Amino acid sequence: MHDHTLEVHGAHAYDSTGAISQPIYLSSTFRHPGFGKSTGYDYGRVGNPTRDALEKTIARLEKGDRSWAVSSGMAAINLVLILFDPGDHVLLSEDLYGGTVRLANEIYGHYGIDFEYVDTTDLALLESRVRPNTRAIFIETPSNPMMFITDIAAASEIAHKAGAFLVVDNTFLSPHFQKPLTLGADMVVHSGTKYLCGHNDVIAGFLVVKDGSSKEAQRLEMLVKSEGPNMSSMDAWLMLRSLKTLGIRVERQAQTALSIAHWLREHPQVTEVHYPGLPDSPGYEVQKKQASGNGGMLSFKVTSAELAKSMLERLKLIAFAESLGGVESLLTYPIAQTHAEMPKELLARTGLDDKLLRFSVGLEDKEDLIEDLKQALEV
Ligand code: PLP
Secondary structure, eight states: OOHHHHHHHTTOOOOTTOOSSOOOOOOSBOOOSSTTOOSSOOBTTTOOHHHHHHHHHHHHHHTOSEEEEESSHHHHHHHHHTTOOTTOEEEEESSOOHHHHHIIIIIGGGGTOEEEEEOTTOHHHHHHTOOTTEEEEEEESSOTTTOOOOOHHHHHHHHHHTTOEEEEEOTTTHHHHOOGGGGTOSEEEEETTTTTTOSSOOOOEEEEESOTTSHHHHHHHHHHHHHOOBOOHHHHHHHHHHHTTHHHHHHHHHHHHHHHHHHHHTOTTEEEEEOTTSTTSTTHHHHHHHOSOOOSEEEEEESOHHHHHHHHHHOSSSEEOSOOSSSSOEEEOTTTTTTTTSOHHHHHHHTOOTTEEEEEOOSSOHHHHHHHHHHHHOO
16 A cells, blocks of 8 residues: 555554544453453553554554554653663764753663764764674664754664664654665654644654564563553544644645745855755755655754844744644754753754754745745844
8 A cells, every 4th residue: 555545544444333533442441251351452551442553553654563652752762762771882863852862861871871972874983883782773864953864774784783773763754755664774763743743732652663573572562561651542543633644744844845945045144954855965865765755844054043043033923832743834943942951062063053943844835934934034
């Protein structure tokens, strides 16, 4: 089945009523038909039919074996980091969502896990940092917020040669545009809050594994059951509803983002535009090879920090807010918001500074978005 069809139909199995919309099962527990017998559902933390339908749908979209729907993107990333043991070494992209860096450094770092940040777009550098105790490589591509592109197939080869596994945070492109598991990655994580939800109204996360029988997948099954990070059935239903329009949303957002990237480039107050769909952007060729679209995220720098800050206050249509991937366009100031707690050294390495703004392009008409940017950039 092709992507749009899968997004609309997912893993929906019709029940005896023929309901077209997946029913929401709000029951926290399930009656046993007899002693030692089960309907397949016993207790809501372990399994819920609405959540199951969503997990199967996401696994199908990402071409994985198994997925877990959890309460946030951070809950999904936490499930990955909890797999590591003291003494393990983990390589991560140096441009990364700030919350992932905080979780690694401030929480798991204290348990003796060694997290090292590296420019994963430089494959020779990435390979040179692998150690005998490297357990995994964790990348974002495109990265948040600098839009750096890492070659997923090459990174997976480096990981596998070292006996490690590759995790890709696929939040920015969604499976509609990029399927890391088909390129060699072993796990995919998502902030489902973003494009998969698409309406700025659910906090959600997903973890998908390529091989449901791997030792990591077995452990994840036990961890989810024991720790209970699961998504509620109401949120699972909202996510199923959102997924039906994933493709048409992100295709239109990508089209508008490309037009806006071209427009921003010509603006005298804009000094840099980062969008992987611009033919002269550094990751363009790799992006073209591994993704079928470039997404609705872009970042740009203006001539001064003062202009960046004052621009946020002049916006009329675009909201100054922290998040991305929804139908409403949002402008974020990463240095003070999403990446406020990022170590200074990493910011300096990636070029994330106080002149950078991150734009999540929504579904509004591009003329209206450009008009708003234009008036907000006027000095
Ligand atoms: N990964 C990326 C790329 C993100 O941008 C975010 C949040 O902005 C997260 C993970 C964390 O997701 P959540 O906010 O759903 O916990």
